[in-house]
Amino acid sequence: MYRCKFEVHKEDARTRARLGTLHLTHGDVLTPIFMPVGTQATVKTMSPDELKEIGTQIMLSNTYHLFLRPGHELIRDLGGLHRFMHWDRPVLTDSGGFQVFSLSEIRKVREEGVEFRSHLDGSKFFLTPEYDMEIQEALGADIAMAFDECSPYPCDYERAQAAMGRTHRWAKRCLRAHTREDQALFGIVQGAFYKDLRIQSAKTLADMDFPGYGIGGLSVGEPKPVMYEMLEEIEPYMPREKPRYLMGVGSPDCLLEGVERGIDMFDCVLATRIARNGTVFTSNGRLVIRNALYARDTRPLDEECDCWVCRNFSRAYIRHLMKAGEILGARLTSYHNLYFLLHMMGDIRKAIAEDRFTEYKNEFFEKYNQNP
Amino acid sequence: MYRCKFEVHKEDARTRARLGTLHLTHGDVLTPIFMPVGTQATVKTMSPDELKEIGTQIMLSNTYHLFLRPGHELIRDLGGLHRFMHWDRPVLTDSGGFQVFSLSEIRKVREEGVEFRSHLDGSKFFLTPEYDMEIQEALGADIAMAFDECSPYPCDYERAQAAMGRTHRWAKRCLRAHTREDQALFGIVQGAFYKDLRIQSAKTLADMDFPGYGIGGLSVGEPKPVMYEMLEEIEPYMPREKPRYLMGVGSPDCLLEGVERGIDMFDCVLATRIARNGTVFTSNGRLVIRNALYARDTRPLDEECDCWVCRNFSRAYIRHLMKAGEILGARLTSYHNLYFLLHMMGDIRKAIAEDRFTEYKNEFFEKYNQNP
Numbered sequence: 001m002y003r004c005k006f007e008v009h010k011e012d013a014r015t016r017a018r019l020g021t022l023h024l025t026h027g028d029v030l031t032p033i034f035m036p037v038g039t040q041a042t043v044k045t046m047s048p049d050e051l052k053e054i055g056t057q058i059m060l061s062n063t064y065h066l067f068l069r070p071g072h073e074l075i076r077d078l079g080g081l082h083r084f085m086h087w088d089r090p091v092l093t094d095s096g097g098f099q100v101f102s103l104s105e106i107r108k109v110r111e112e113g114v115e116f117r118s119h120l121d122g123s124k125f126f127l128t129p130e131y132d133m134e135i136q137e138a139l140g141a142d143i144a145m146a147f148d149e150c151s152p153y154p155c156d157y158e159r160a161q162a163a164m165g166r167t168h169r170w171a172k173r174c175l176r177a178h179t180r181e182d183q184a185l186f187g188i189v190q191g192a193f194y195k196d197l198r199i200q201s202a203k204t205l206a207d208m209d210f211p212g213y214g215i216g217g218l219s220v221g222e223p224k225p226v227m228y229e230m231l232e233e234i235e236p237y238m239p240r241e242k243p244r245y246l247m248g249v250g251s252p253d254c255l256l257e258g259v260e261r262g263i264d265m266f267d268c269v270l271a272t273r274i275a276r277n278g279t280v281f282t283s284n285g286r287l288v289i290r291n292a293l294y295a296r297d298t299r300p301l302d303e304e305c306d307c308w309v310c311r312n313f314s315r316a317y318i319r320h321l322m323k324a325g326e327i328l329g330a331r332l333t334s335y336h337n338l339y340f341l342l343h344m345m346g347d348i349r350k351a352i353a354e355d356r357f358t359e360y361k362n363e364f365f366e367k368y369n370q371n372p
Numbered sequence: 373m374y375r376c377k378f379e380v381h382k383e384d385a386r387t388r389a390r391l392g393t394l395h396l397t398h399g400d401v402l403t404p405i406f407m408p409v410g411t412q413a414t415v416k417t418m419s420p421d422e423l424k425e426i427g428t429q430i431m432l433s434n435t436y437h438l439f440l441r442p443g444h445e446l447i448r449d450l451g452g453l454h455r456f457m458h459w460d461r462p463v464l465t466d467s468g469g470f471q472v473f474s475l476s477e478i479r480k481v482r483e484e485g486v487e488f489r490s491h492l493d494g495s496k497f498f499l500t501p502e503y504d505m506e507i508q509e510a511l512g513a514d515i516a517m518a519f520d521e522c523s524p525y526p527c528d529y530e531r532a533q534a535a536m537g538r539t540h541r542w543a544k545r546c547l548r549a550h551t552r553e554d555q556a557l558f559g560i561v562q563g564a565f566y567k568d569l570r571i572q573s574a575k576t577l578a579d580m581d582f583p584g585y586g587i588g589g590l591s592v593g594e595p596k597p598v599m600y601e602m603l604e605e606i607e608p609y610m611p612r613e614k615p616r617y618l619m620g621v622g623s624p625d626c627l628l629e630g631v632e633r634g635i636d637m638f639d640c641v642l643a644t645r646i647a648r649n650g651t652v653f654t655s656n657g658r659l660v661i662r663n664a665l666y667a668r669d670t671r672p673l674d675e676e677c678d679c680w681v682c683r684n685f686s687r688a689y690i691r692h693l694m695k696a697g698e699i700l701g702a703r704l705t706s707y708h709n710l711y712f713l714l715h716m717m718g719d720i721r722k723a724i725a726e727d728r729f730t731e732y733k734n735e736f737f738e739k740y741n742q743n744p
Binding site for chain 1: 412413416417418419421437441449450451457458670680684685686689691696698702
């Protein structure tokens with residue numbers, strides 16, 4: 001039994017891109033990797049079998065949601081999250097910090113923790129770093145995240161600095177409180193959009209010697225170049241031998257820009273959320289399947305894709321399903337979008353291994369910026 | 373190429389139950405059979421692969437819905453319903469008659485046909501038997517149904533008689549208008565809840581020599597014993613060498629009672645509709661999975677079931693999914709309920725073959741009338 005072991009197999013000569021393997025309790029994960037999000041212990045519309053079929057190596061689930069419903073104690077008593085959802089590969093749970101700040105009603109942040117009301121029924125809870133560790137240990141994911149305070153965008157310097165300081169103190173408390181030997185605990189770098197704060201946060205957390213690091217508080221409304229700049233600033237201060245996880249980021253362009261800046265792990269609800277509204281990724285960019293243009297289009301969603309959906313169903317049929325509000329429509333678009341991202345990450349790993357990451361990236365964008 | 377050929381392999385000695393094979397353009401169907409309903413060219417929540425996995429031999433789709441959206445001409449132009457939904461086994465389309473009378477707004481029935489307004493956008497249409505045949509030929513199912521007028525329950529004698537008479541005249545017009553050699557056209561027996569009308573309808577349609585017969589206008593609100601009585605009355609007048617299809621009926625008890633009274637084919641949305649609300653069939657009766665009783669229940673939905681859902685997921689997890697409004701919940705309950713009915717029909721065929729249909733039926737009810 002080990003918490004987490006990370007090996008970097010190769011570093012790209014021209015960029016910060018890296019190829020690695022993350023060894024976790026429920027199996028190995030090749031990085032860079034995208035993690036499908038199963039907010040409520042299910043990746044929306046998908047079965048565990050389908051997640052495996054499309055090559056999901058690790059999935060993410062949300063502590064905030066599971067804490068409220070069905071409750072971490074219930075999941076612990078039934079054998080943990082893996083058994084509960086019938087998923088035997090690695091899982092990462094976030095800390096719920098982000099959701100407490102973005103979803104819950106009325107919250108009071110104190111040094112001790114955060115008081116908030118459930119977005120479901122208004123009931124009141126008090127979440128501390130220690131309690132958060134207890135919850136995540138009950139859920140039993142392979143990777144738990146430290147409880148942090150996420151700043152909004154924009155955010156003034158004093159507020160960002162205060163949230164960062166609290167995040168560091170809470171990170172220490174999480175380290176002290178965390179006990180499970182088969183679960184890795186990652187720290188989270190904060191600091192909003194101030195380079196000095198971000199660097200200070202990266203350094204402070206590096207000193208705490210977590211087995212891996214999340215980068216939080218990005219992709220919260222800022223322009224993408226601002227996010228990329230932050231990644232470039234902190235990269236030299238992120239331990240090279242530890243996995244780096246850019247939280248909540250998962251559009252095809254951001255995955256490529258993130259990998260180029262040394263990121264190993266990503267997660268995002270974007271792929272499945274836009275899928276349910278009928279937008280899909282294709283090699284030639286995004287496609288809005290409800291468009292009347294596709295009413296009689298017998299081609300697959302993406303002509304270059306070999307997924308189950310693209311091998312069997314036409315744009316015309318999927319458009320019909322979405323227009324008719326049929327669940328199979330959301331299933332097919334979600335399946336395809338996740339396949340697209342996971343397949344893309346596989347291509348990225350291959351490109352890094354073959355010393356042609358930059359060429360791959362340029363070719364990808366050349367096609368992606370056309371229109372389907 | 374043939375329209376439809378039906379073989380009766382065996383007739384039960386003690387009841388009217390029969391074992392048969394229906395040979396259709398897209399394959400053979402063993403009867404008695406239950407047909408999952410794909411109202412809008414998709415069995416709600418299910419993929420075609422899953423329908424095959426659970427043993428679906430033939431599915432039903434709705435002419436009324438497909439006529440309105442995406443339109444029969446679009447489906448015809450894209451190669452027909454089979455290709456459109458990626459389903460290569462037999463399909464039956466109903467005539468839309470029932471939906472015109474139950475779903476549409478404002479309708480005027482004339483001898484020529486029915487004027488109605490779409491329940492989707494209020495646009496006006498005029499459906500005649502000839503136009504109905506054109507639409508169903510465009511959809512291209514293996515079996516089409518004659519355009520009929522369905523009476524409500526209760527219904528006074530004069531109205532029932534008038535609707536039946538029109539149904540017979542429309543049936544003749546359908547026969548004359550229907551041209552596709554690879555599609556069978558079934559007539560529909562009407563007559564509401566009047567024995568003499570039902571018998572008259574069965575005889576009149578038998579004289580028209582359809583390759584198969586639907587029994588319409590039942591299960592529209594009447595007590596079940598009334599329906600069973602109607603089936604018993606008309607059975608002697610239904611041609612023995614033709615398949616008999618009891619339309620819109622599909623609860624486990626009605627399937628058994630129907631088979632006992634000589635029915636070969638059934639369809640119903642019940643299994644998938646109650647599934648989406650969280651009610652499942654089990655060997656011990658219906659189970660309402662949202663019940664707090666199941667919050668920590670690690671057993672499968674049905675302890676005697678060997679379907680993919682029951683092999684992999686607990687009641688506790690499925691309850692969580694339903695409470696959280698997750699699509700996977702509706703997928704799992706729908707999959708299980710359809711498997712339950714299809715598996716049950718397989719058991720019924722086996723029981724008839726082994727001369728123990730009555731014993732099977734008694735054993736089924738003994739367990740089913742317990743509570744899970």
